[in-house]
Amino acid sequence: MRDMDRILVLKWVFMVLGCGFFVGVSFAAYTPVDRYLIACGSSKNVTFSSQTYVSDSAESSVTLKSQGNSFVASSNSSVPLPVLQSARVFTNTTYYKFDIKEEGRHWVRLYLYPLSNTGHDLKSASVTVVTEDFVLLNNFSFSDYNGTYLMREFLINVTADTLSIAFIPSNNSIGFVNAIEVVSLPNELLPDQAQALSSFAPISGLSELAFETVYRLNMGGPLITAQNDTLGRTWVNDEKYLHVNSSAVNISASPAIIEYRDALTPEIAPNSVYATAETMGDSNVADSNFNMTWVLPVDPEFSYLVRVHFCDIYSKSLNTLVFTVYINSYIALPSLDLSSLLGKLNTPYYKDFIINSSANSDTLTVSVGPDPSAELAAAILNGLEVMKISNEAKSLDGHDAVANLLLKSSKKKKIGLIVGCAAGASAALLLIGLCYCCLLTRQSKTPNQGNSWLPLPLYGNSLTLTKGSTVSQKSGTASCISLASSNLGRFFTFQEIMEATNKFDESSLLGVGGFGRVYQGTLEDGTKVAVKRGNPRSEQGLAEFRTEIEMLSKLRHRHLVSLIGYCDERSEMVLVYEYMANGPLRSHLYGSDLPPLSWKQRLEICIGAARGLHYLHTGAAQSIIHRDVKTTNILLDENFVAKVADFGLSKAGPALDQTHVSTAVKGSFGYLDPEYFRRQQLTEKSDVYSFGVVLMEVLCTRPALNPVLPREQVNIAEWAMAWQKKGMLDEIMDKNLVGNVNSASLKKYGETAEKCLADYGVDRPSMGDVLWNLEYALQLEETSSALMEPEDNSTNHIPGIPMTPLEPFDNSVSMIEGRNSGTDDDAEDGATSAVFSQLVNPRGR
Numbered sequence: 001m002r003d004m005d006r007i008l009v010l011k012w013v014f015m016v017l018g019c020g021f022f023v024g025v026s027f028a029a030y031t032p033v034d035r036y037l038i039a040c041g042s043s044k045n046v047t048f049s050s051q052t053y054v055s056d057s058a059e060s061s062v063t064l065k066s067q068g069n070s071f072v073a074s075s076n077s078s079v080p081l082p083v084l085q086s087a088r089v090f091t092n093t094t095y096y097k098f099d100i101k102e103e104g105r106h107w108v109r110l111y112l113y114p115l116s117n118t119g120h121d122l123k124s125a126s127v128t129v130v131t132e133d134f135v136l137l138n139n140f141s142f143s144d145y146n147g148t149y150l151m152r153e154f155l156i157n158v159t160a161d162t163l164s165i166a167f168i169p170s171n172n173s174i175g176f177v178n179a180i181e182v183v184s185l186p187n188e189l190l191p192d193q194a195q196a197l198s199s200f201a202p203i204s205g206l207s208e209l210a211f212e213t214v215y216r217l218n219m220g221g222p223l224i225t226a227q228n229d230t231l232g233r234t235w236v237n238d239e240k241y242l243h244v245n246s247s248a249v250n251i252s253a254s255p256a257i258i259e260y261r262d263a264l265t266p267e268i269a270p271n272s273v274y275a276t277a278e279t280m281g282d283s284n285v286a287d288s289n290f291n292m293t294w295v296l297p298v299d300p301e302f303s304y305l306v307r308v309h310f311c312d313i314y315s316k317s318l319n320t321l322v323f324t325v326y327i328n329s330y331i332a333l334p335s336l337d338l339s340s341l342l343g344k345l346n347t348p349y350y351k352d353f354i355i356n357s358s359a360n361s362d363t364l365t366v367s368v369g370p371d372p373s374a375e376l377a378a379a380i381l382n383g384l385e386v387m388k389i390s391n392e393a394k395s396l397d398g399h400d401a402v403a404n405l406l407l408k409s410s411k412k413k414k415i416g417l418i419v420g421c422a423a424g425a426s427a428a429l430l431l432i433g434l435c436y437c438c439l440l441t442r443q444s445k446t447p448n449q450g451n452s453w454l455p456l457p458l459y460g461n462s463l464t465l466t467k468g469s470t471v472s473q474k475s476g477t478a479s480c481i482s483l484a485s486s487n488l489g490r491f492f493t494f495q496e497i498m499e500a501t502n503k504f505d506e507s508s509l510l511g512v513g514g515f516g517r518v519y520q521g522t523l524e525d526g527t528k529v530a531v532k533r534g535n536p537r538s539e540q541g542l543a544e545f546r547t548e549i550e551m552l553s554k555l556r557h558r559h560l561v562s563l564i565g566y567c568d569e570r571s572e573m574v575l576v577y578e579y580m581a582n583g584p585l586r587s588h589l590y591g592s593d594l595p596p597l598s599w600k601q602r603l604e605i606c607i608g609a610a611r612g613l614h615y616l617h618t619g620a621a622q623s624i625i626h627r628d629v630k631t632t633n634i635l636l637d638e639n640f641v642a643k644v645a646d647f648g649l650s651k652a653g654p655a656l657d658q659t660h661v662s663t664a665v666k667g668s669f670g671y672l673d674p675e676y677f678r679r680q681q682l683t684e685k686s687d688v689y690s691f692g693v694v695l696m697e698v699l700c701t702r703p704a705l706n707p708v709l710p711r712e713q714v715n716i717a718e719w720a721m722a723w724q725k726k727g728m729l730d731e732i733m734d735k736n737l738v739g740n741v742n743s744a745s746l747k748k749y750g751e752t753a754e755k756c757l758a759d760y761g762v763d764r765p766s767m768g769d770v771l772w773n774l775e776y777a778l779q780l781e782e783t784s785s786a787l788m789e790p791e792d793n794s795t796n797h798i799p800g801i802p803m804t805p806l807e808p809f810d811n812s813v814s815m816i817e818g819r820n821s822g823t824d825d826d827a828e829d830g831a832t833s834a835v836f837s838q839l840v841n842p843r844g845r
């Protein structure tokens with residue numbers, strides 16, 4: 001069992017890092033290998049806006065084959081685009097066959113315009129367009145179309161050395177086409193997996209599907225035509241989709257200031273898209289809490305890929321903009337904080353989501369609105385793309401599969417060749433991405449049981465396979481946590497890591513722990529980072545490495561330490577985090593010479609940490625239990641903003657129908673929930689208990705456990721609770737605070753801590769309630785200090801009780817599988833100002 005487990009872990013790490021590596025490879029200025037711009041039926045090449053469309057009879061790599069007659073139609077009356085001047089008209093199924101030099105994703109763009117005065121009634125013609133595998137258009141006719149011309153853009157994965165596009169005239173009448181583009185694109189543009197909104201699990205297998213661009217919006221900006229986009233895309237202004245015009249105000253910056261980083265290049269979106277945005281209108285109004293909403297009509301029978309583009313061209317400084325993104329009333333990105341993700345303004349960021357067809361609405365709404373907790377009521381959106389995803393019939397239009405449509409048109413024969421080819425491909429077993437575990441059996445042509453996502457694994461989890469395959473999933477592993485979309489941050493080469501840390505110079509060592517050592521580093525652009533270097537020999541280190549990546553790649557919050565990137569070269573496991581200049585909270589409480597924190601600072605730090613934990617418990621679809629909340633795992637940045645760190649022990653919370661997770665007891669003595677210890681059942685309330693210990697520690701500035709003290713004082717939870725119950729908490733609090741604390745604020749704080757430390761989980765408040773109470777305590781403190789009110793009388797002061805000695809010593813002990821192994825690892829942490837404290841001792845884990 002144990003070996004099995006290790007193999008799975010290794011596979012997983014390989015997979016995550018492998019995928020990450022793949023994503024990390026940047027693509028330089030892109031030139032498509034295959035690039036066909038075809039002017040159908042034209043006698044000459046058509047050049048406009050510096051693009052040349054070659055006549056379909058002049059292009060040798062394109063062959064035209066018609067089962068009926070094909071005519072050329074052209075008109076000299078004015079047309080919307082020069083390339084629409086001519087068309088090829090046909091009476092029976094007609095194939096355009098393109099030689100493909102490079103397999104992979106290709107754009108297929110179709111232009112249709114019903115030319116008048118050609119001798120054919122193109123307006124009532126009805127066209128169906130299919131490739132070998134996918135239906136692109138089904139029975140399209142201009143007689144019920146309002147636009148002047150049709151331009152449809154599709155994205156298909158070509159897996160052969162030719163691409164056939166068949167035009168099938170419906171009704172045995174005529175069909176036509178004016179222009180076709182087939183252009184390859186960087187495969188990185190569209191990932192194999194994206195996060196599903198309904199389940200918050202990633203869906204993979206996208207590389208086997210076809211897409212159609214439905215909307216591509218340049219928020220707050222002008223029309224960007226194919227000539228201004230490196231991939232020939234068109235971006236249109238968003239204004240007509242705004243739900244309330246006045247809710248949004250456009251802003252713009254010079255495109256030159258947009259700074260692409262890592263794998264995000266202008267191929268994702270040109271800088272002119274990122275240089276304009278919609279921001280919230282009248283954000284100075286008292287009730288600034290509203291959303292900007294775009295309403296986009298869509299066909300409800302399809303699923304969609306939604307890509308949101310952001311670039312903070314709005315903020316004057318970092319860390320001011322925090323907002324939430326909703327898609328169809330799902331919270332897609334809670335508390336999106338671009339500053340902490342990117343560490344820079346004017347840096348593009350995007351994220352993909354999949355919204356299922358089951359959404360029974362014929363509109364798709366995208367909203368952005370400020371975070372209730374944000375200092376600034378503002379939100380921003382720079383770009384939005386919506387792509388329709390082919391359904392189980394492999395169609396982007398209707399429910400007919402390719403074979404049906406071809407059979408319908410010509411009552412047999414010939415198409416046998418095409419169908420055979422498609423079926424052959426279907427039979428193949430495919431390797432999806434680099435995921436060794438996720439072998440997908442491609443569905444055959446038989447209709448699936450109504451589930452539009454059957455061809456895909458429901459969860460992208462490496463341990464979860466699609467139907468039909470078997471997997472033994474070790475019970476008790478964090479199976480519900482899945483690898484979020486490949487957004488694992490930046491990929492660093494080992495050379496870069498060496499340079500950043502001055503070859504792991506011991507003078508830059510910040511701390512040592514079970515996983516390995518933590519160094520301070522500086523990236524070449526001057527960004528300070530904390531570099532955690534794993535010990536490859538440690539099996540448990542691998543598991544924690546995995547958990548940490550899983551957790552952090554999924555979670556983004558202002559009050560959680562963020563992962564900047566990682567490195568997996570030369571069998572190194574290196575994680576790079578944002579640098580937290582002020583180190584762990586504990587070193588500001590005791591065991592160092594740092595100046596004492598004021599009461600207000602302490603409250604703000606506790607509120608920050610509570611927010612982080614509240615988000616863990618409630619922010620994602622499945623709650624996450626941190627399991628090792630303590631003052632060394634709460635880190636402070638240069639502005640003393642608190643962030644929760646170290647997710648190495650974190651665990652997915654109980655599923656909806658369960659009340660707890662049964663698990664071996666892990667954590668640190670002194671912070672351990674006694675109920676969890678007794679019953680080995682983990683709930684969010686275990687974190688609440690540990691947080692109660694933190695609150696007491698912050699107030700009393702002494703370690704959670706201090707064995708040199710008299711027996712009744714050893715455990716802070718027992719000791720402080722005794723005083724709190726007597727209403728005399730001020731007797732044991734930090735003497736630096738005496739006289740500088742509003743008594744009502746202290747009272748509220750004491751009550752909150754007391755509730756957190758209740759013996760039974762059910763009696764403890766939720767993190768949300770704790771947060772609310774702490775905010776209230778802060779409010780009491782702020783009002784009193786604003787009024788300069790020296791009210792300090794609601795608690796009694798009995799002189800003569802000695803202050804607790806401030807020992808820089810802590811006996812945190814880790815528990816492993818119910819056994820304990822004493823360690824004084826944390827004592828070292830306390831002495832150094834470790835940015836990354838380790839939870840427990842390597843021997844212990």
Ligand SMILES: *[C@@H]1O[C@H](CO)[C@@H](O)[C@H](O)[C@H]1NC(C)=O
Pocket residue numbers: 043044045054055058
């Ligand atoms: C059209 O362009 C193609 C390729 O650029 C060229 O081979 C061909 O001669 C051109 N035809 C005409 C009529 O200019």
Ligand SMILES: *[C@@H]1O[C@H](CO)[C@@H](O)[C@H](O)[C@H]1NC(C)=O
Pocket residue numbers: 076077
């Ligand atoms: C357009 O073509 C028609 C014949 O198809 C011709 O009679 C007419 O003069 C042409 N007009 C122009 C402006 O070339």
Ligand SMILES: *[C@@H]1O[C@H](CO)[C@@H](O)[C@H](O)[C@H]1NC(C)=O
Pocket residue numbers: 124125126141170171173
């Ligand atoms: C199909 O043909 C019928 C009669 O022949 C006609 O009424 C109908 O409009 C045609 N449909 C299309 C899409 O052209």
Ligand SMILES: *[C@@H]1O[C@H](CO)[C@@H](O)[C@H](O)[C@H]1NC(C)=O
Pocket residue numbers: 126139141144170
């Ligand atoms: C094609 O569309 C026309 C109307 O545009 C409709 O009358 C006809 O039934 C459709 N044909 C098929 C096969 O769906």
Ligand SMILES: *[C@@H]1O[C@H](CO)[C@@H](O)[C@H](O)[C@H]1NC(C)=O
Pocket residue numbers: 144145146
């Ligand atoms: C398109 O025309 C149809 C009638 O043919 C009408 O019902 C519909 O509202 C029009 N759509 C738009 C966007 O104008």
Ligand SMILES: *[C@@H]1O[C@H](CO)[C@@H](O)[C@H](O)[C@H]1NC(C)=O
Pocket residue numbers: 104105157158159187188206207208430431433
């Ligand atoms: C295209 O499909 C093939 C086979 O399904 C797959 O191996 C490849 O990764 C896909 N390419 C892209 C860019 O999705």
Ligand SMILES: *[C@@H]1O[C@H](CO)[C@@H](O)[C@H](O)[C@H]1NC(C)=O
Pocket residue numbers: 220221222237239250
């Ligand atoms: C931006 O807003 C201004 C004023 O509302 C408007 O005049 C301008 O056209 C807008 N620009 C774009 C690109 O929408």
Ligand SMILES: *[C@@H]1O[C@H](CO)[C@@H](O)[C@H](O)[C@H]1NC(C)=O
Pocket residue numbers: 222223224227228272
């Ligand atoms: C598009 O490119 C042209 C030059 O190639 C430039 O003059 C124009 O400003 C660009 N438009 C936008 C919206 O960037």
Ligand SMILES: *[C@@H]1O[C@H](CO)[C@@H](O)[C@H](O)[C@H]1NC(C)=O
Pocket residue numbers: 239240245
């Ligand atoms: C909203 O903006 C659109 C496009 O500019 C305009 O057509 C529409 O009248 C505006 N609506 C309101 C209520 O201002």
Ligand SMILES: *[C@@H]1O[C@H](CO)[C@@H](O)[C@H](O)[C@H]1NC(C)=O
Pocket residue numbers: 289290291326328329330367369
């Ligand atoms: C913003 O939109 C989301 C989703 O529709 C909704 O849940 C939320 O309450 C809205 N916020 C405000 C302030 O209206």
Ligand SMILES: *[C@@H]1O[C@H](CO)[C@@H](O)[C@H](O)[C@H]1NC(C)=O
Pocket residue numbers: 067068091092093172409410411413414
């Ligand atoms: C279309 O082609 C097929 C196969 O060659 C033939 O059976 C059918 O009769 C043709 N239909 C028309 C209308 O020409």
Ligand SMILES: *[C@@H]1O[C@H](CO)[C@@H](O)[C@H](O)[C@H]1NC(C)=O
Pocket residue numbers: 791793794795
């Ligand atoms: C606290 O002081 C206020 C006046 O500042 C007084 O009204 C109140 O009774 C005092 N409370 C106690 C418990 O002494």
